[in-house]
Amino acid sequence: MEYRRFNDTYVVRMDRGEEIMGTLTDLCEQEGIRLASVAAIGAVDRAVVGLYDVGEKVYHKKEFNEPMEIASLLGTVTEKDGKPYLHLHATLCDANMQTHGGHVNELRISATCEMVLRLLPGEVGRRPDDVTGLNVFDFIKE
Amino acid sequence: MEYRRFNDTYVVRMDRGEEIMGTLTDLCEQEGIRLASVAAIGAVDRAVVGLYDVGEKVYHKKEFNEPMEIASLLGTVTEKDGKPYLHLHATLCDANMQTHGGHVNELRISATCEMVLRLLPGEVGRRPDDVTGLNVFDFIKE
């Protein structure tokens, strides 16, 4: 990983072999990033993505071990228990240009990942939501 | 829906049962948002998306009633006839992690929707385009 900050925005290159969730967590810890929006493209050779079925309370998960482009990687960095909390969704294309996607558990870079991370001046936490069983945005009361 | 504004940017949580287009319209009206870029992820259990075939002048539409992740939701808020005009496209993943997408007509949230809405300091309208039959960006003449 290598990056530069330009005002409120980090431009980040992650490299072959790096796992995006872990590497982004490292970046957030190094730089003290507490709230940010994330957009990225890139290429991976391993991906684990999922879908949470709220009705059935079942988490569907799929593992890919093949070259794929990251057509989009979008989401946010917020904070939970004093640590960076990443929530990213991805669309991935296989060698037939067909796409797959979902909630990101793991993305291992094959070629490069080019990320733009924009800091927001504030804090948003996470709280468990009883209805869905997910950790949703928790806005600090003013 | 709950949200906070951080300088030029709204961080928004929409909740289970809310429909994204209507809820975002409400937000824009409440806050007087006239021009903004939108990026979001989330999960839905109902979606109506479409594709307009300019050559055939046919609008293809598809309805999904199943749990899907919003892998990406991108677009803009502009203004038409004094009201917020939303134009959003989505990529959605089903329980097999296969993706579908298109022009958004309707998205009903199953779990949560996490949106980042960035205000732009200006105005962009909409005008009908004779060639395509669509409402395209209309830039106010200076």
Next chain:
Amino acid sequence: MEYRRFNDTYVVRMDRGEEIMGTLTDLCEQEGIRLASVAAIGAVDRAVVGLYDVGEKVYHKKEFNEPMEIASLLGTVTEKDGKPYLHLHATLCDANMQTHGGHVNELRISATCEMVLRLLPGEVGRRPDDVTGLNVFDFIKE
């Protein structure tokens, strides 16, 4: 193409028949744009997208000649050899609302393309990477 600049952000409309990579390159040259993040939606009737298989050193490419929505178009403008260097990935939906995607070589607009381009105050170049054979972000040493 028509566009307006609002502070650090261009809102751009590209029109039927225009090819997005060429048109965006023109915009960057006209406006002297050296570093920017790009997000867009729209509709095309021709697309060439690809995937580079780093392991096999093979570039897979697919051509589409049919009406498709751009569900997402994401990436950056950087600089190489004094010229704008675009790196964009797209997700495209066909008339069955199924999606395809990849690294963008060519996108010809059928209806409209609505782009938000955010300038970043700095410079990022490109350098060839021996391991992958790609041109990756090159951060100017400070």
